[in-house]
Amino acid sequence: MQDPEEFTLLLKAAYRENERRVLEQLQLLDITPAHGEVLRVLNKTGPLSLGELGEYLIVDTGHPSRLVDRMVKLGYLNRQPAPGDRRRIEISLTDLGIAKVEQIQQMRKKLIENAAPFLEQNSLEPVKVLMRNFLAGSHWLKKIERRLELNQSSNFSDK
Amino acid sequence: MQDPEEFTLLLKAAYRENERRVLEQLQLLDITPAHGEVLRVLNKTGPLSLGELGEYLIVDTGHPSRLVDRMVKLGYLNRQPAPGDRRRIEISLTDLGIAKVEQIQQMRKKLIENAAPFLEQNSLEPVKVLMRNFLAGSHWLKKIERRLELNQSSNFSDK
DNA sequence: TGAATATATTTGACGCGTCAAATAATTGAC
DNA sequence: GTCAATTATTTGACGCGTCAAATATATTCA
Numbered sequence: 121m122q123d124p125e126e127f128t129l130l131l132k133a134a135y136r137e138n139e140r141r142v143l144e145q146l147q148l149l150d151i152t153p154a155h156g157e158v159l160r161v162l163n164k165t166g167p168l169s170l171g172e173l174g175e176y177l178i179v180d181t182g183h184p185s186r187l188v189d190r191m192v193k194l195g196y197l198n199r200q201p202a203p204g205d206r207r208r209i210e211i212s213l214t215d216l217g218i219a220k221v222e223q224i225q226q227m228r229k230k231l232i233e234n235a236a237p238f239l240e241q242n243s244l245e246p247v248k249v250l251m252r253n254f255l256a257g258s259h260w261l262k263k264i265e266r267r268l269e270l271n272q273s274s275n276f277s278d279k
Numbered sequence: 280m281q282d283p284e285e286f287t288l289l290l291k292a293a294y295r296e297n298e299r300r301v302l303e304q305l306q307l308l309d310i311t312p313a314h315g316e317v318l319r320v321l322n323k324t325g326p327l328s329l330g331e332l333g334e335y336l337i338v339d340t341g342h343p344s345r346l347v348d349r350m351v352k353l354g355y356l357n358r359q360p361a362p363g364d365r366r367r368i369e370i371s372l373t374d375l376g377i378a379k380v381e382q383i384q385q386m387r388k389k390l391i392e393n394a395a396p397f398l399e400q401n402s403l404e405p406v407k408v409l410m411r412n413f414l415a416g417s418h419w420l421k422k423i424e425r426r427l428e429l430n431q432s433s434n435f436s437d438k
Numbered sequence: 439t440g441a442a443t444a445t446a447t448t449t450g451a452c453g454c455g456t457c458a459a460a461t462a463a464t465t466g467a468c
Numbered sequence: 469g470t471c472a473a474t475t476a477t478t479t480g481a482c483g484c485g486t487c488a489a490a491t492a493t494a495t496t497c498a
Contacts, residue, residue, distance in 0.1 A: 124391060124398055128297055129426055130410040132337045133419035135294035136455090138287055140339070143456090154484065171446060178291045180299070181486060185448055190483080207446045207493045232283060244286060246405040251289040254398075260292035267288055295485090302486095313454065330476060340456060344478055349453080366463045366476045 145227045149220060151196075154187055156224050159196060159213065161267070163221040166276035167212040169202060176266055196220060218277050304386045308379060310355075313346055315383050318355060318372065320426070322380040325435035326371040328361060335425055355379060377436050 142153045151159070161176045162168065174182030188211055191197045196217040202208035213221070255261050301312045310318070320335045321327060333341025347370055350356045355376040361367035372380070414420050 122398075122403075123430070124394060125430060126407060126423070126427060127398065127403060129337060129423045130407060130414070131290070131294055131297060133417075133423060134410045134413050135290055136337065136339065137414055137417050137419060138290060140456095152483070169446075170448095178288060178295065179485065180295065183447065184484095187484075189448095202446095205446085205494075209447075235283060243405065243409050244281075246402065247409050248285060248289060250398075250402050250406050251293045254293050255289070255296055258292075258296050260296055264285070264288045264292060268285060271282070271284060299486095311453070328476075329478095338455065342477065343454095346454075348478095361476095364464075364476085368477075 141231065145231060146224070149223050149227070151220060151224075155191055155194075155196065155220075158184070158187065158191060159217055159221045160224060161270065162197070162211065162213050163218065163275050163277050164270040164273060167210045169208040169210060171208075173211060175263060176270075178260065178263060191217075213277065221275075221277070300390065304390060305383070308382050308386070310379060310383075314350055314353075314355065314379075317343070317346065317350060318376055318380045319383060320429065321356070321370065321372050322377065322434050322436050323429040323432060326369045328367040328369060330367075332370060334422060335429075337419065337422060350376075372436065380436070 139153055146153060146156050157177055170185060170188060171182055174184055177184060188197060192199050195214055198212045198214055199209050202210045298312055305312060305315050316336055320332065329344060329347060330341055333343055336343060347356060351358050354373055357371045357373055358368050361369045
């Protein structure tokens with residue numbers, strides 16, 4: 121086992137670089153990467169409680185109250201007390217939120233097309249394997265599976 | 280080119296998981312991962328200006344004023360105006376800072392030993408290649424090279 | 439029913455990253 | 469030498485992640 125310094129430096133840099141690229145696109149839509157994640161998830165799942173939403177986001181603590189607050193204030197999300205359990209709140213997309221999702225999809229298509237050929241299937245595969253091993257035993261993998269499942273189903277807002 | 284969704288989810292999760300693991304160790308020393316980076320860099324380079332320090336850190340803007348402020352307040356760093364150029368400040372380790380570095384080295388040794396065999400040279404290599412390709416054209420790679428060079432030289436504080 | 443327990447969300451505090459504007463000191467052109 | 473550009477740092481504003489404590493509602497069980 122060698123010194124993982126180079127790996128962790130690359131990991132941090134790649135993470136930041138990816139955030140930067142997504143931000144660069146999304147700020148044309150006046151949203152942040154975090155907003156984009158929430159919008160895309162809700163578009164697939166339909167209304168969720170705060171805790172359920174958190175299960176789809178790659179963040180440690182599952183209660184993105186303040187992120188949702190900001191997005192409600194900006195007009196992207198509705199929040200109402202969940203019927204039958206007044207502890208929970210039910211979060212759903214507004215029409216503006218749905219419109220943003222469509223713009224995000226456009227943007228993602230462009231990002232993918234522009235991506236250099238280094239993200240080819242065969243070069244990506246060993247990377248995924250190593251990262252999944254790195255994450256073994258953590259709670260992250262469950263979240264990722266949940267997210268990938270969403271890509272198999274049709275959009276909630278299409279129904 | 281396939282949808283990079285899985286890659287970016289894994290990237291974010293691996294980044295966060297690594298931060299979490301480092302934090303878990305470093306909080307036994309009452310420092311944060313960011314503190315650890317600064318201490319380790321300065322231990323190798325010797326005194327740096329704020330801008331120079333920033334060139335070694337994996338952050339976008341190269342002026343970690345407030346991070347250094349906090350660390351000065353905590354007693355890990357000295358800051359003095361640089362001789363000959365009163366715009367610059369010169370940042371150096373205090374004795375406490377040097378002591379922390381030694382503890383960090385211990386901690387890193389443990390982290391490396393505990394790391395699962397998935398970080399073997401042969402599985403790591405394609406990951407590094409892909410990440411370097413992903414980062415091509417960005418300013419991150421220069422920073423990483425600077426950091427890796429430090430590992431070739433002896434510690435400043437040993438002199 | 440009523441008290442203990444569990445669950446969902448909110449809130450406060452803090453560190454960090456990013457951007458842009460402000461300040462301070464130096465350098466360079468003339 | 470003076471004034472305009474350049475360079476180094478600071479500061480304010482904001483978003484986000486994390487932790488822990490507080491609040492509110494539901495559930496359980498005696």
